[in-house]
Amino acid sequence: MNGSTRPGPAASAAVPSRAARLIAAGCAAAGLWGPTLEAAPFRPTDDRAVIERLPTRPTDPVQRELAELRRIHAAAPGEPGPAVDLARRYFSLALESGDMRYTGYAQAALAAWRRPPGPVPVDVLVVKAQLAQYRHDFIDALKLFDAAIALDPKNVRAHAWRAAVNMVIARYDAVRADCTRVRELGEALLATGCEAYLDATLGKAGAAYDALAAQLKAEQGARPTLKLWTLTVLAEIARRKGDMAAAEAHYKAALQLENSDQYLLAAYAELLTHQRRWPDIVALLRRWERSDVLLLQLARAERAVGTPEANAHAALLRSRFADAALRGDSINAQDEAWFRLEFEQDPKGALALALQNWAIQKEPRDAEIVLEAALAARDPSAAKPVMDWLARTGLEDPRLAELAAAMKKTTR
Amino acid sequence: MIRLLGLLLLLLQLPQAALAHKPSDSYLALQAQGQNIAGQWDIALRDLEYAIGLDADGDGAITWGEIKARHEAIAAYAFARLKLRTEGRDCEVKVTDHLIDSHSDGSYAVLRFDAACSAQAATAAEIEYRLFFDLDPTHRGLLRWQSGSVTTTGVLSPDRPALQIRGEETTRLAQFFAYAREGVWHIWIGIDHILFLVSLLLPAVLVATARGWAPVDRFAPAMWDVVKVVTSFTVAHSITLSLAALSIISLPSRITETAIALSVLLAALNNIRPVVYEKRWVVAFLFGLIHGFGFASVLSDLGLPREALLTALVGFNLGVEAGQLAIVAVFLPIAYRMRRTVLYRRIILVGGSAIIAALAAAWMAERAFDLKLLG
Numbered sequence: 001m002n003g004s005t006r007p008g009p010a011a012s013a014a015v016p017s018r019a020a021r022l023i024a025a026g027c028a029a030a031g032l033w034g035p036t037l038e039a040a041p042f043r044p045t046d047d048r049a050v051i052e053r054l055p056t057r058p059t060d061p062v063q064r065e066l067a068e069l070r071r072i073h074a075a076a077p078g079e080p081g082p083a084v085d086l087a088r089r090y091f092s093l094a095l096e097s098g099d100m101r102y103t104g105y106a107q108a109a110l111a112a113w114r115r116p117p118g119p120v121p122v123d124v125l126v127v128k129a130q131l132a133q134y135r136h137d138f139i140d141a142l143k144l145f146d147a148a149i150a151l152d153p154k155n156v157r158a159h160a161w162r163a164a165v166n167m168v169i170a171r172y173d174a175v176r177a178d179c180t181r182v183r184e185l186g187e188a189l190l191a192t193g194c195e196a197y198l199d200a201t202l203g204k205a206g207a208a209y210d211a212l213a214a215q216l217k218a219e220q221g222a223r224p225t226l227k228l229w230t231l232t233v234l235a236e237i238a239r240r241k242g243d244m245a246a247a248e249a250h251y252k253a254a255l256q257l258e259n260s261d262q263y264l265l266a267a268y269a270e271l272l273t274h275q276r277r278w279p280d281i282v283a284l285l286r287r288w289e290r291s292d293v294l295l296l297q298l299a300r301a302e303r304a305v306g307t308p309e310a311n312a313h314a315a316l317l318r319s320r321f322a323d324a325a326l327r328g329d330s331i332n333a334q335d336e337a338w339f340r341l342e343f344e345q346d347p348k349g350a351l352a353l354a355l356q357n358w359a360i361q362k363e364p365r366d367a368e369i370v371l372e373a374a375l376a377a378r379d380p381s382a383a384k385p386v387m388d389w390l391a392r393t394g395l396e397d398p399r400l401a402e403l404a405a406a407m408k409k410t411t412r
Numbered sequence: 413m414i415r416l417l418g419l420l421l422l423l424l425q426l427p428q429a430a431l432a433h434k435p436s437d438s439y440l441a442l443q444a445q446g447q448n449i450a451g452q453w454d455i456a457l458r459d460l461e462y463a464i465g466l467d468a469d470g471d472g473a474i475t476w477g478e479i480k481a482r483h484e485a486i487a488a489y490a491f492a493r494l495k496l497r498t499e500g501r502d503c504e505v506k507v508t509d510h511l512i513d514s515h516s517d518g519s520y521a522v523l524r525f526d527a528a529c530s531a532q533a534a535t536a537a538e539i540e541y542r543l544f545f546d547l548d549p550t551h552r553g554l555l556r557w558q559s560g561s562v563t564t565t566g567v568l569s570p571d572r573p574a575l576q577i578r579g580e581e582t583t584r585l586a587q588f589f590a591y592a593r594e595g596v597w598h599i600w601i602g603i604d605h606i607l608f609l610v611s612l613l614l615p616a617v618l619v620a621t622a623r624g625w626a627p628v629d630r631f632a633p634a635m636w637d638v639v640k641v642v643t644s645f646t647v648a649h650s651i652t653l654s655l656a657a658l659s660i661i662s663l664p665s666r667i668t669e670t671a672i673a674l675s676v677l678l679a680a681l682n683n684i685r686p687v688v689y690e691k692r693w694v695v696a697f698l699f700g701l702i703h704g705f706g707f708a709s710v711l712s713d714l715g716l717p718r719e720a721l722l723t724a725l726v727g728f729n730l731g732v733e734a735g736q737l738a739i740v741a742v743f744l745p746i747a748y749r750m751r752r753t754v755l756y757r758r759i760i761l762v763g764g765s766a767i768i769a770a771l772a773a774a775w776m777a778e779r780a781f782d783l784k785l786l787g
Binding site for chain 2: 040041042043044046047048049050051052053054056057058059100101103104105107108111114135292316319320322323324326327328329378
């Protein structure tokens with residue numbers, strides 16, 4: 001998109017990219033000088049018109065349960081027990097629905113321990129750490145897990161979560177230590193999954209897959225959530241080994257256990273995306289507009305198939321990213337990078353977001369968008385941190401290998 | 413999306429995973445008009461339902477009738493948590509209308525209001541915001557403050573619930589100079605515009621003879637040549653800059669940018685193998701029209717204030733001219749002094765033009781075919 005005709009360090013800061021200018025010129029041509037996202041406010045004419053549908057009714061069992069938890073908490077707001085119960089319930093609702101508001105309600109329940117000093121109970125620390133990682137504040141989350149483990153060295157949950165956070169920020173030695181600790185604490189399948197995921201990132205996908213598959217076979221009676229998790233890890237490792245059939249079989253087995261799971265759907269849809277099976281994705285994600293990442297996958301597939309909803313879904317994503325930008329959030333940087341790359345023809349903008357995301361989290365999907373955007377923006381040097389990471393870890397992943405090869409071709 | 417975290421969420425919390433979803437925001441737009449502040453506040457119906465309850469019949473659907481019945485309660489709840497002040501005294505808020513609007517995550521109650529303050533709100537005002545912070549610390553108030561032609565945005569959070577607005581009396585004059593500065597800046601970093609001008613100016617201290625370029629005898633003809641070239645370039649790009657900025661004409665930037673590169677290429681080639689001699693001002697005029705579109709795209713990136721369109725346009729344009737004159741002021745005396753040397757006539761004029769032509773050809777290829785040749 002760009003011929004770099006305005007050199008100098010200040011130029012990039014003062015003058016937006018050619019692509020941004022192209023868009024601006026387009027907007028100018030259309031007479032849109034500023035962002036005009038919202039429709040005009042209106043006054044409904046019919047009292048019976050439904051203006052908003054709530055996710056749950058006040059009489060739903062979940063709402064009654066929440067009302068009861070709130071009542072107990074309100075009677076003694078400084079008691080850790082009821083506060084943690086309420087916060088955990090809200091947090092699990094956030095995970096279930098993908099609705100960020102519930103994490104806010106969870107934080108409000110823990111308001112009594114908002115500011116140090118004063119001793120904070122272990123359970124409060126762990127929930128606070130989970131909430132911190134949810135908003136991608138990994139440094140804060142690690143501090144809180146460290147504090148929880150210092151108080152309670154046998155806390156499996158804190159160890160497993162700390163491993164997960166360290167995995168995201170590529171501190172692999174720390175992950176190994178926590179996986180080992182989980183094994184010592186007697187959670188063999190969880191520990192094997194933890195280690196397998198790590199090994200599969202460090203170039204030993206084959207052995208990791210076999211070990212985890214064997215452990216799952218040995219523990220057929222494991223609780224369903226643990227089985228679901230294990231199957232999803234197996235699917236991911238199979239995909240990296242290039243065994244797409246096995247990956248799909250694991251995803252399908254996992255979907256049999258629980259079919260309304262957003263994470264699982266996203267991972268499965270990603271596999272289908274790599275295989276360009278667009279109609280399958282449309283069928284899978286038709287009802288999942290509420291989640292940004294699923295909506296992105298859906299819109300991409302709809303566009304490839306050529307369904308009429310594709311444009312409306314792209315517009316919805318565009319306005320969600322604009323809203324997040326107003327707020328100053330960067331949680332969606334990775335999704336937005338894909339969106340800029342594929343829907344806005346803005347590889348430079350996509351690359352900037354992908355690198356911003358890479359600075360915070362370093363997993364294969366984070367690497368993939370950096371490579372894709374750097375290739376599209378013809379800026380191979382920008383992808384150097386990711387190429388270094390690939391070389392250092394020895395990660396096996398057919399898609400990343402393909403992109404890395406293309407990258408090497410352009411730099412040669 | 414976070415791989416293993418997502419997986420662990422499945423495992424340790426619930427059989428469902430965390431994926432980003434829009435958090436709670438309200439949109440507060442304020443416009444200072446003398447001692448008054450006109451406002452519009454969009455608050456999510458879901459948040460109001462959680463805070464004060466709207467769904468009277470508990471059927472999970474909020475109707476317009478249910479909202480209307482709660483209009484007073486909504487206004488009372490919201491305005492107990494928003495204070496607008498001038499000189500330390502609260503402004504008196506009166507709600508003027510209740511409407512509905514939709515945002516990317518659902519429907520919002522829209523409260524329109526007027527706030528009567530005791531002092532000029534445009535000069536200095538304070539906003540204190542506490543809506544929903546007790547119920548949801550991740551809630552944010554997204555503020556847009558407008559006074560005159562100046563728009564300020566801000567995010568109100570539990571850690572930063574108050575904002576001071578310092579209306580630094582932005583005058584037309586200040587705005588004019590701000591755009592003029594941008595104009596100067598743009599010509600200075602706009603190497604393609606500079607090279608075009610330099611290519612046309614290089615032969616100004618020379619005259620065309622049957623045996624090629626020969627030095628001029630006096631300063632006056634050289635000066636006159638420069639004036640003609642610079643003036644016609646200026647007039648031409650002012651015309652298209654204005655037309656484009658006023659949205660009367662627009663060209664795709666790829667065409668504009670390619671044509672600008674072509675103009676540099678032709679101007680440089682003309683110095684090596686002259687085709688146009690005294691009429692270089694015509695060339696300057698014709699291609700100046702194209703450069704004007706290039707300037708316009710920068711101006712539209714800066715954002716044009718609707719109510720001060722002319723100020724911004726004239727300021728930016730004059731800034732471009734000032735930047736241009738500075739280049740001429742440095743170039744002309746040096747060129748005049750060097751005009752008899754072989755260095756000037758062979759190396760600078762021919763060699764320099766060849767380098768410029770090569771550069772311009774590369775830009776042209778890049779821009780026309782969307783390539784990246786130069787670093």
